[in-house]
Amino acid sequence: MAICPCGSGAPYGACCEPIVTGARPAETAEKLMRARYCAYVKVQTDFLFETTHPDHRQGYDQKGTKEWAENADWQGLEIVASQGGEEEENSGEVEFIARYRLKGALHEHHESARFERNEGRWFFTEGAIVRPKPLVVTKIGRNEPCPCGSGAKYKKCCL
Numbered sequence: 001m002a003i004c005p006c007g008s009g010a011p012y013g014a015c016c017e018p019i020v021t022g023a024r025p026a027e028t029a030e031k032l033m034r035a036r037y038c039a040y041v042k043v044q045t046d047f048l049f050e051t052t053h054p055d056h057r058q059g060y061d062q063k064g065t066k067e068w069a070e071n072a073d074w075q076g077l078e079i080v081a082s083q084g085g086e087e088e089e090n091s092g093e094v095e096f097i098a099r100y101r102l103k104g105a106l107h108e109h110h111e112s113a114r115f116e117r118n119e120g121r122w123f124f125t126e127g128a129i130v131r132p133k134p135l136v137v138t139k140i141g142r143n144e145p146c147p148c149g150s151g152a153k154y155k156k157c158c159l
Helices: 029-041 045-050 062-071
Strands: 073-084 091-102 105-118 121-129
Touching (some): 029 073, 029 121
Antiparallel strands (some): 073 091
16 A cells, blocks of 8 residues: 655555545644645645635635646655644644655745634645745854864864
């Protein structure tokens, strides 16, 4: 049996497939996020629309979503962080990175996705792209310990 594309290591049939096919609802916001990634991989775009909160469906581009799902070579999902969204909660946020190849170039879709539970079912509400943090450069004095960890002074090591 095929391993689930969501990265859990479990078989697809025991992991995200029952959620994507509607056999059972996602228990948590993170499980819905993982199932939505699988829906992109398997081009199950009806599931993506159905799991978008009804209040957030205006402007949903079904054609564009399907084209992206079909044309991307999905490389993997990384869950960066998950806040809330547990079985007893009504809202949650999942930060993730979806990696894919499109027209030969490798891309990363890094997003913080928000979810709400409505009548016992989890729905995606909105997402925000996570931008890279700015590079912080610190000046190192010549007589300070070298940042390489050698224990020598910077001027005698890596300067």
